[in-house]
Amino acid sequence: MSHLPEAALIFHEDPGPGTGRRAPRADFVSDAPRLPLNGRWRFRLSGTADGTGPSLPDPGLDDTGWDTIRVPSHWVLEGHGDPLYTNTAYPFPIDPPHLPDQNPTGDYRLRFDLPPTWPSGRSVLRFQGVDSCGTVWLNGELLGHSKGSRLPFEFDVTDVVRPRGNVLAVRVQRWSSGSYLEDQDMWWLPGIFRDVELLSRPEGGIDDFTVRASYSAGTGALLVTSDTPGLVEVPELGIAVPTGQEVVVGEVEPWSAEHPRLYRGTLRAAxxxxxxxxxxRTVEITGGRLLINGAPVLFRGVNRHEHDPDRGRSLDRETMIRDIELMKRHNVNAVRTAHYPPHPEFLRLCDEYGxxxxxxxxIETHGFIYSGWEGNPPAEPRWRDALLDRIRRMVERDKNHPSVVIWSLGNESDSGSAFADIETWIREHDPTRPLxxxxxPSYRHSDFYSLMYPSLDDLERIGQRKEETPSDVVAGSPDDVRRRGLPFLLCEYAHAMGNGPGSLVDYQVILESYERFCGAFVWEWIDHGLAAVDEHGRRYYRHGGDIDYQPNGERYCLDGLLFPDRTPSPGLLELRKAIEPVAITVEGSSVVVVNKHDFATLAHLGFRWLVEVDGVRVAAGMLSVPECAARSEVRVPLPDAVDAPAQDAAGAVSRLASSGGETWLTVEAVLAEDTRWAAAGHVVAWGQTRLGPGTPARPKAHQPHAVASHRDGTVSLGNATFDSRTGRLTHLGKLALDGPTFDVWRAPTENDHGQGPRNALAADWQAAGLDRFLHRTGPIEHPDPHTLVVHGRSGPATRTLGFRTTCTYRWQDGALHLLVEADPVGDWDDTAYGHLTLTPPRMGTRWSLPGGYTDVVWFGRGPGESYADSRAAARAGRFAGSINGMQTPYLVPQENGNHVETRWLELSGPGLPTLRVDGAPHLDFTARRWTSEALQAARRPHDLADSGRVWLNLDHGQQGVGSASCGPALPERYRLEVRRYSWSMTLTVVRGS
Structure with a gap:
């Protein structure tokens, strides 16, 4: 038995990548025996890198008093210590390659026997992922150590493993020199978090091989090389050749994300x-464009961290499949594996699903930004081996996956000579993929120009190859000229934190307008919330700020298109619409269908249409769309029923249309047959067109005009009653209500907060007092017997800014008509707010209604929430929902649930009269059981308590949501100017919808 050598105590601070490991090689599926070692291991956590001391590898150590832990897992999610989250900062001093003495270390032990049938050849012990440094012993013998948490490592244990009574010991330091290379905006989650397995490797068998399968003009070329001669067989193609012999195959189907055609074969030896x-498939860059199989492609992508709220980065296959199916159902066709290689099973699934x-x-060294990049590893020779080791392990492991079309050298690690060495190594070992x-900023080692979070204007200039020269590059220099000739890859944009992101359609329009663009990746796929239970037994999700440790990234980890439980957010629904691969519009008497696929025709889709009048379906059918090649369009005549809706047998069209209702045509592109990722009928894309003029029909109450009257401190106008002192509406028929309150405030979204002091709209709003308006009632006038005019002024203490308001009520045709006018006054241009012109987040009115209201029916955009710059996913139609169900449970409570372009809405509840509100022509509305102030004050969704009232906002509008939590400022066109506003509505109490 070998005692723990003194050198093992400093492995974790050695900048080298590891010791004793086998050379990296391809990951593959084999029929050779494999012994999974996942399960319950013995475990003990210590406070320093020494762990439990030198006795850890001793097979005779009595570990029966140790805890047990699940492998794979992260020990901080199994009841041992806390997870930590940082965005850019290292959670330890920048003192490379050293770490603090306080370095939590997990010691693992497992006893196992070999199966009786285990072959007598070589045996290899493989770890798929250990965070951050793993030192391994088997039966008391030191095998070596490894760093590079998201990459596999192996040891040859042929001479050490025995039939029975094996003792595997692993010491894992939370922090190591490798941690300096892994600062990737994520939870720091230590442990053996991916699979551990013992592999039988036959004597004389193939240990590593490379598949090169290229495609050109209908012809495939296959070359399989290996470290030991073997036989390659692909029965479908009639191939049976030795390794090392290239075969040219005519008439093969190429692999693409749209048609992931795989030819199944075998490689045999020993x-x-x-x-x-x-x-x-063939990947190349020609003429400044990315081409795959000879055609340009456009990535409609997401950045994907591996995350599960209960298991962290320890994902099972079912979760990976769920992610991929959700991506495919939401029109995502590409993944950037931010910021590390995923579990190899994920790539196998990408091959299969497309x-x-x-x-x-x-590789990411972002934390060196706090040292001014002094000591940054890519620029320091002593880190060269560690950086190259990580590249080799990624490329060798993943080289045979057709889905992998680009190698990314790492993320946010500034620059340094190591990247030249990395580039050279990859190009020598895999010239088939760009980098x-x-x-x-020189982009000397990249085949793409790439940026994060450009503004729309900057992106437009990039598409035109007229971008500004980076500050570190000389204009007109060879680097400058070369960069302008490169294709552009938008590796991060549209920061999906909280309510948002906005402008997804705007970005997509630009991305589809210029040949230079090969696609973009939204940041990011899923919120990194970690599951917890509060003192009341309620499940919630923790973010960095919930951990008592400094520094931490607070809630910045909650920036995904999925909530932690993998429920799609409104942002994902908006992205699905923005990137849909088919565009459907109406021009004149034709339906125009644009096929945005890069390779596929429209043969896999069916097209169905429906006509609705005021949201009521009156006709439907199938649309016959002819053959349409990729990146082309066809025109189809409008269905006959659209031109002659009155022919509907029930007469519904003619009745509704004659009442002045809105007629809408919707055409959907749906899957014609079942696929691996969705059933037939799944909606891939849709388009809507309003046919002809018309306004939504409004029920007319047959009541006479009513003269204003005064009694007991009230003013009556028809069946409406007002407080004569405040001018507020208190009753409408038998409905007791209170309002309106002039409202410019919303509970700030994460994007309203910006990033620190950058684009911090919410801070400016609060500095100006927009969250604390006080209201004064001015004169109340009766210009005629049917009209009441209430003047007022609203603004914050200490400021002159505000609005003078006029609410003009008129009783006509049995309904109460309201015109709201708001004129700005005061110091709106005070530059102390941080902007030359401060703009309010909302322009609206707030109403208080009885808490018994439960449901809403509306005609407008829906069914989900919508905002000025995030509305493409919301169709025009008639929708119904509960007030409770209209709240989006963002993990940090914030503005949500708005609906733009609402023609009318009706609120109902047991025992209450139905309140109907009609816009003139449109309103934004939200309805919730708490105020915006309560929404802002809540830390978590379960902090929101029913106030006993329903708070209804009927607004001119809100500003957009943007993505300024990490991105450009909200475009001016989505802000509310400081100007005069007026909007109208009609309030009626009706019997029902």
């Missing part, structure tokens, strides 16, 4: 059969 999944993959290496690296 009695072992290795499964091959061959996808023929996703383009930008495979990114486990991406965003942060070096």
């Amino acid at each position: 009695g072992e059969t290795i499964a091959l999944a061959i996808g023929f 996703l383009w993959v930008v495979d990114e290496c486990d 991406h690296y965003e942060r070096d």
